[in-house]
Amino acid sequence: MNILNNINIILQRIESACTRCGRESKEVRLLLATKTVSAESIKIAFDAGQRLIGENKVQEIAQKYDDLKKIQHETHFIGHLQTNKIKEILKYDVSCIQTIDSIRLANKLQDRLEYEDKEIDILIQVNTTNEDTKFGVSPDGLIELIKHISLLDRIHIKGLMTIGLFSSDTVKVRSCYRLLKQLQQKVIEKNIPNVEMRELSMGMSDHLEIAIEEGATMVRVGTAIFGDRIYPDSYYWDEGR
Numbered sequence: 619m620n621i622l623n624n625i626n627i628i629l630q631r632i633e634s635a636c637t638r639c640g641r642e643s644k645e646v647r648l649l650l651a652t653k654t655v656s657a658e659s660i661k662i663a664f665d666a667g668q669r670l671i672g673e674n675k676v677q678e679i680a681q682k683y684d685d686l687k688k689i690q691h692e693t694h695f696i697g698h699l700q701t702n703k704i705k706e707i708l709k710y711d712v713s714c715i716q717t718i719d720s721i722r723l724a725n726k727l728q729d730r731l732e733y734e735d736k737e738i739d740i741l742i743q744v745n746t747t748n749e750d751t752k753f754g755v756s757p758d759g760l761i762e763l764i765k766h767i768s769l770l771d772r773i774h775i776k777g778l779m780t781i782g783l784f785s786s787d788t789v790k791v792r793s794c795y796r797l798l799k800q801l802q803q804k805v806i807e808k809n810i811p812n813v814e815m816r817e818l819s820m821g822m823s824d825h826l827e828i829a830i831e832e833g834a835t836m837v838r839v840g841t842a843i844f845g846d847r848i849y850p851d852s853y854y855w856d857e858g859r
């Protein structure tokens with residue numbers, strides 16, 4: 619695995635995609651999806667100038683924390699957060715939780731933040747695939763969820779996140795990303811106080827170009843930089859396993 623080389627290829631792909639659709643490449647941030655990746659390998663990416671990582675499990679953040687904290691960087695949480703891990707995750711300077719998808723989770727997070735006198739940025743994870751098995755709020759429930767969370771003063775909504783469909787059918791994949799963009803627009807039109815809708819976190823190794831064409835402001839890339847993982851992604855998305 620040549621991590622440096624792979625990062626350069628990804629940056630090039632981002633750049634080309636932006637050029638093709640008339641966007642500036644600085645509008646799109648690269649988040650390194652670092653589940654199962656060692657602190658050693660992550661440091662190689664830091665040396666290459668990357669500063670934004672996303673982890674799926676609180677335990678993995680904890681394991682790498684001491685090794686990585688000497689190098690200034692930003693950590694987002696991109697896995698499914700269980701309420702019983704909220705207390706733990708707040709120990710590790712996670713700047714954004716991208717996967718808030720229920721009132722219950724948001725309420726528990728607010729309570730704990732209040733108790734610790736902290737605040738946090740979040741994205742709302744939306745299920746854009748119409749499948750029951752995936753996490754994320756349904757498009758129908760999005761506005762209600764956002765209205766509720768907008769009243770929780772410790773939690774700052776910055777935008778939306780989706781995983782989208784796993785498929786080689788790019789038409790279907792694109793429709794997930796397009797839906798997220800449309801939902802962003804819908805939320806913006808509601809003009810809800812205390813809600814920012816700047817970020818659209820969507821697109822992974824395989825389809826980042828499509829996501830950028832549909833308006834992504836953050837692409838989350840793992841495999842194309844760090845190589846294949848042993849377990850299926852569903853394993854990492856479910857914190858309970």
Ligand SMILES: *Cc1c(COP(=O)(O)O)cnc(C)c1O
Pocket residue numbers: 651653674696697781821822823824838839840841842851854855
């Ligand atoms: C692993 C992961 C990614 C990156 O996927 P790759 O296909 O490895 O690029 C993106 N988003 C989430 C939520 C992930 O868990």
